[in-house]
Amino acid sequence: MTIMHTRPRAFSMMENTMNERPFAQAINRLREVDLRPTRQRLALAKLLFERGCDRHVTAETLHEEAQKSGARVSLATVYNTLHQFTDAGLLREIMVDSGKTYFDTNIDDHHHFLCERSGQLTDIPAHMVTVAELPQAPDGSKISRVDIVIRICDQ
Amino acid sequence: MTIMHTRPRAFSMMENTMNERPFAQAINRLREVDLRPTRQRLALAKLLFERGCDRHVTAETLHEEAQKSGARVSLATVYNTLHQFTDAGLLREIMVDSGKTYFDTNIDDHHHFLCERSGQLTDIPAHMVTVAELPQAPDGSKISRVDIVIRICDQ
DNA sequence: GGCTAAATTAGAATAACTCTAGAAATGCAA
DNA sequence: TTGCATTTCTAGAGTTATTCTAATTTAGCC
Ligand SMILES: [Mn+2]
Ligand SMILES: [Mn+2]
Ligand SMILES: [Zn+2]
Ligand SMILES: [Zn+2]
Numbered sequence: 001m002t003i004m005h006t007r008p009r010a011f012s013m014m015e016n017t018m019n020e021r022p023f024a025q026a027i028n029r030l031r032e033v034d035l036r037p038t039r040q041r042l043a044l045a046k047l048l049f050e051r052g053c054d055r056h057v058t059a060e061t062l063h064e065e066a067q068k069s070g071a072r073v074s075l076a077t078v079y080n081t082l083h084q085f086t087d088a089g090l091l092r093e094i095m096v097d098s099g100k101t102y103f104d105t106n107i108d109d110h111h112h113f114l115c116e117r118s119g120q121l122t123d124i125p126a127h128m129v130t131v132a133e134l135p136q137a138p139d140g141s142k143i144s145r146v147d148i149v150i151r152i153c154d155q
Numbered sequence: 156m157t158i159m160h161t162r163p164r165a166f167s168m169m170e171n172t173m174n175e176r177p178f179a180q181a182i183n184r185l186r187e188v189d190l191r192p193t194r195q196r197l198a199l200a201k202l203l204f205e206r207g208c209d210r211h212v213t214a215e216t217l218h219e220e221a222q223k224s225g226a227r228v229s230l231a232t233v234y235n236t237l238h239q240f241t242d243a244g245l246l247r248e249i250m251v252d253s254g255k256t257y258f259d260t261n262i263d264d265h266h267h268f269l270c271e272r273s274g275q276l277t278d279i280p281a282h283m284v285t286v287a288e289l290p291q292a293p294d295g296s297k298i299s300r301v302d303i304v305i306r307i308c309d310q
Numbered sequence: 311g312g313c314t315a316a317a318t319t320a321g322a323a324t325a326a327c328t329c330t331a332g333a334a335a336t337g338c339a340a
Numbered sequence: 341t342t343g344c345a346t347t348t349c350t351a352g353a354g355t356t357a358t359t360c361t362a363a364t365t366t367a368g369c370c
Contacts, residue, residue, distance in 0.1 A: 036367065038317065059358080074319045079358070097250050099326075099357065113292070116299060124290055133285035134305065137268070141307040144271060148303050150289065152296040191336075193348065214327080229350045234327070254326070254357075316367075323360065328353105335348070340341100 025049070026090060033088040043071035044081050048091070054106040056094065056121045057082075062103075096121065096149055111148040124150070180204075181245055188243040198226035199236050203246070209261035211249065211276040212237075217258075251276065251304060266303040279305070 026045040030037050047065055048055065057065075063078045073081075082103050085091045092104040096114050102121060109126040129148055137143045181200040185192050202220055203210060212220075218233045228236075237258045240246045247259040251269050257276060264281040284303055292298045 036316070038367075040318070076320080076359085077318055080318085095250060095252050095254070099250070099254060099256075101254075101357085115296070122293070128288070128290040129286065130288035131284065131303075132287040133283070135279050135283040137305070137307045138277070140310055141270065142310045143305055144308045145306045146303065147306065148286075148301065150292070150298055151300045151302065152292045153299045155295055155297045191347075193335080195349070215325095231328085231351080232349055235349085256326085311370105313370085314368090316365105318365065319361105319363085321361090324358080326356090326358105328355070330353080331350100333348100333350080335346100337346080338344090340343085 029088055029090055033084075035084055035088065040071070040073045040077050041081055041084075043069070043073060044078065045085075045090075047071075048085070048105050054104070054123045056102045056104050058100050058102055060100075094121070111150070113150050113152055116151050116153045124148075181240075184243055184245055188239075190239055190243065195226070195228045195232050196236055196239075198224070198228060199233065200240075200245075202226075203240070203260050209259070209278045211257045211259050213255050213257055215255075249276070266305070268305050268307055271306050271308045279303075 026049050027037050027042070030041060030045070035041060043066060044062065047062065047069065048057070059075065059078045059082055062082070063073065063075050066073045066078065082091065086093050086103065089107065090105075092107050094102040094104050094112070096102070096112070096119075098119055104121075104123075106123055111124040111126065111129055113122040113124060114120075115122075131146065131148075134143070134146070181204050182192050182197070185196065185200070190196060198221060199217065202217065202224065203212070214230065214233045214237055217237070218228070218230050221228045221233065237246065241248050241258065244262065245260075247262050249257040249259050249267070251257070251267070251274075253274055259276075261278055266279040266281065266284055268277040268279060269275075270277075286301065286303075289298070289301070
């Protein structure tokens, strides 16, 4: 049996920026909702949250990304994990068109541009849209969310 | 060979109301776009447009309805017809959630309530919603439509 | 280390479509 | 009418996105 000399690596500024916050947050959030931080869940959380910008992924695209990054995660686990993260409030599920489900790393109140040519989704912060008047919800129900999709096409 | 005495039936108020207009409109529209008014297409147009109220059907539900009404139409034809009607501007395609495509007989500018429990869609005329401020469409593109879905849940 | 529950996985199954290729209906011309 | 080309319809096969299943692996704990 060999003894590994696992020297602690030198600390690097590049690897410990603000961007790690949402990842650390994710780990804590997983603990909160009783999801064990497994190798697979951590790899996916890293891909989803480490680069801060808002992402809209499908199970398929995230799975490919995981493969490329060297993480071995099955597609079934990607589906499971995306749904678990969604239930934990770390992701939002979006279904606009084309029979694919997108998962959105931006969980703030916001809306979307949808490019009719490419299918690309782009975030619109809620404060950029002003809805002056909304109809009453039918009796016995209340409004839980208002989703606005602005479809755009080439001019 | 027998000669049929096809007496013209007595005119009935019940059968010639305002409600026939959209159906007649549909037939004309089909001619306009070079879709022959075949037995199948007429049967489906009848189901879709004859009862005036706004409908949100899936291929599956319309197919069942056709069967029950005694019309023999294959599911493939229901899909073809729904897409042809949509291309002809007689229907609008809606995809909200749950991976099913709905076809909307209301082609006026309008929005939807979506019941999160039952998945039921209900129309909201455009004038009931006032959007005061919209963001600029990205460069080189223009806004083609704004879709608003108001999600409701039991209070 | 050994136990137990939770998590992962490959592959089968399902749901909602779409495609294909042959049959039927239709339109038109001879 | 009858023949021929074109359109439409249809059953069933194929596809895609997703879920399920049941066996294996891993994690947390004593
Ligand atoms: Mn889901
Ligand atoms: Mn379509
Ligand atoms: Zn978003
Ligand atoms: Zn509608």
